[in-house]
Amino acid sequence: MRSLNYLFRRNIINSSTTNVYRWLLARAQYLQRLYPSHLSYSKSKSLFGIFRSLINQYHRNVPIDYLCGSAMFFNRLFIVNxxxxxxxxxxxxxxxxxQQLYEQDTNSEFLNIPRKRRLQYFLVLEKSILEIGTGSGCLSITLSRLFPNWQIHACDISSSALRVARNNAYLHHCHSIQFHRGDLFDSAFLQNTSFNLIISNPPYIPTDEVPYCDAGIFHEPSIALFVDPPLKFYSEIIHRAKQEWLNDHGYLVFECSPFNAHQIEQLFIEQQQYFENVQVTLDTNQLLRVISAKKKQIFV
Incomplete structure (x- = not known):
């Protein structure tokens, strides 16, 4: 608190950002205890020196989540860097x-069972899941906590991202998730495997939009954000899903930009011999955010 009072007196911080600085001070105290002699700060053992360094990074638009080392998702805390x-x-x-997709399937499959009992069947469903581009692992881990019987495979091209995801899985006691490092565009990647559900939040920001992005976004991994053409990953995942990865009656679910949702919908429509039940869902801001499709049963 003396550090905060000092910064107030020097007009370095103001009351409108007090909570942010309280978080940063708590982070500085944690770092000082954790790495008392190994910090890359000029005053490695000074709490104020660590705190001041975090403030400087914050003013350089480093996201507060990175500075604090964690972020909330679905009421759970996840490690981030x-x-x-x-x-x-x-x-x-x-x-x-x-959740809604499988609730719908469960309700239609167990019509003769009382509605209250259908939830029991829903929770014990055994499904095989693939997440492409897992990053922090927040999507796979959340699904694993909600549906512990699901066999989840999470992949990413970045070994550094996978280390974070594995740490988060350990933190949330999701020991059954299998993590894979691989390139989506490698034809040998996950060959001869198939899943009941594929989810992905792939890169979708066109590089020509870079000048218009918020400053904070440039501290996040560009490989997970920017791509040309913007539908590159969606097209490849849809192609691999229809060819081998997705089982009949399985679902493919994407997060997308509100600006390309209808283009992705069109990709599914162009593959209507393989996909049906295309749905687009709004987020909390009433923007198009999620699109899904169900794979038809293919008779050979």
Whole structure:
């Protein structure tokens, strides 16, 4: 608190950002206890020196989640650093959409069972899940906590991101999730495997929009954000899903930008011999955010 009072007196901070600085002070205290002699600060053992360094980074638009080392998602705390995207509330609607899809399937499959008992069947469903581009692992881990019988495979091209995801899985006691490092565009990646559900929040921001992005976004991994053309990952995932990855009657669920949702919908329509039941869902801000489709049963 003396550090805060000193900064107030020097007009370095003001009352409008008090909570932010309280978080940073708590983080500084944690770092000082954790790494008392190994910090890359000029005053490695000075709480004030650590705190001041965090404030300087904050004023350089480093996201507060990175400075604090954690972010909330679906009422759970996740470890984050510069190697993974910061979990956002918008992504929570993907989880809710998956819940709704399987609730609908369960209700139609068990019509003769009382409604209250259908939930029991829903929770014990055994499904195989693939997440492409897991990052912090927040989506896979949340699904694993909601549906402990699901066999979840989470993949990413970044080994640094996978380390964060594994730490988060350990933190949330999700020991059954299998993590894979691989490139979506490698034809040998996950060959001869198939799943009941594929989810992904792939890169979708066109590089020509970079000048218009908020400053804070440039501290997040660009490989997880920017891509040209913007539908590159969606097209490839849809192609691999229809060819081998997605089982008949399985679901493919994407998070998307409100600006390309209808283009992704069109990709599914162009593959209507393989996909049906295309749905687009709004997020909490009433923006198009999640799109899904169900794979038809293919008779050979």
């Amino acid at each position: 510069r190697h993974v995207l910061i979990p956002r509330r918008d992504s929570e609607c993907l989880i809710r959409h998956v």
